[in-house]
Amino acid sequence: MLKIFKIIAFLEGISLLALFFIAMPMKYFMDKPELVGxxxxxxxxxxxxxxxxxxxxxxxxxxxxxxxxxxxxxxxIPFGTFYVEFKMLKTESPS
Incomplete structure (x- = not known):
């Protein structure tokens, strides 16, 4: 289950960055809100x-x-799940 959590943590981090740094700037600076949804x-x-x-x-x-x-x-926090995945869960054995 820990292995699945690490994958979800990585994907959640990517999705947060995509929302903050791709979708929202496109909505507010380029008037293209299609990706936000x-x-x-x-x-x-x-x-x-x-x-x-x-x-x-x-x-x-x-x-x-x-x-x-x-x-x-x-x-x-942007990049926070990456910290969790690589540092806080590094020593734990996957189950």
Whole structure:
């Protein structure tokens, strides 16, 4: 399950960056809002999956509450999920 969470964390990070740095600038600077809907929907679904999986893993992997909250907060910071994936979950064995 940890391996799936790492994949979701990576995809959620990519979707956040795509929303912030591609779709939204196209909407506001080029008057082309076409990408905001699909990219925003993908990001929303990946965000929900990330939080749900983090919650499940909090109990399965016996994470401390502080680690769990840091992992959840990382999902709203650009590049935060990449940090979680590569640094905070690096030493844990995949299940």
């Amino acid at each position: 699909p990219v925003g929907m993908a990001h929303g679904l990946l965000f929900i999956a990330y939080i749900v999986m983090a919650t499940v893993l909090k109990f399965d992997e016996k994470w401390s509450w502080s680690k769990y909250f840091l992992i959840c907060i990382a999902s709203i």
